[in-house]
Amino acid sequence: MPEMLEAEMARVVLDDRALGRQIAKVHAPDAWFVKRGATPTMVRSALRNHRFVAARRIGKQLLLDLDHDGPTLGLHLGMSGRVIVDGVEAGDPLLYATNRDDPAWRRFGVTFSDGGSLWLRDPRRLGAVELDPDETRWGPDASEATRSYLAGLLANSSAPIKALLMDQSKIAGLGNLLTDETLWRTGIDPARSARSLTRDDVARLHRTMRTTVRTLGRRGGSHTGDHMAGRVPGGACPRDGAAMLRRQIGGRTTYSCVLHQR
DNA sequence: GATGACCTGTGA
């Protein structure tokens, strides 16, 4: 599910409700969910009796800093993860994921000494918990990447523009839907090689990427894009009525307009 | 870079 907009909504909930509260108990029932060398035991001892002091986000990655120079807890929502604090969860229900709350889907959580709780619910188990994530794994957040950075990136790549925009090490935060919406709004064919974009293309792409993130963020998530109405097999472009093309690009199902995306 | 793997739920 979640792209940077959903991660940001989760971050706001964490920022509003999870900071400064003493962690009494850590629930890590699923060892498989704890990644990159960390173990449930390590996470338990790192968090117990500490407090979160900041809730940050890079792209789709959530970062919770601990007090007393403790490690940073990394939370990733994967394809179907949601953060729930004291029973409150952020944002709209997910489009392609279930929104029921089966207790078995709580892959990780903490109980605060005031009685509240924080849970990461993830039916598909593709999310992750880790300690001290290497923050150099990610490029600049899509909301902050500058035009000149983008230009330099594209000039050096023959990858399809869509694949490059979704490469989290280059630009963090754009997923399948946000990328398709951005390219649809810009009028660029997602299969075009990155370096084929002209100076003007890059300028428009940069501007559109930022407005798309802002607009869809206000509307409530990655699924609120204008191209979504044509995102069905055999669908028509909501802008000009031409056919929408459905294909795989960068390994992901991609929709684009045969007429205005060139 | 494209591909398949990871995992599990949903709907046709």
Add this chain to the structure above:
DNA sequence: TCACAGGTCATC
């Protein structure tokens, strides 16, 4: 039963 899902990783 199958195809598909808003993500990421290892592997050729």
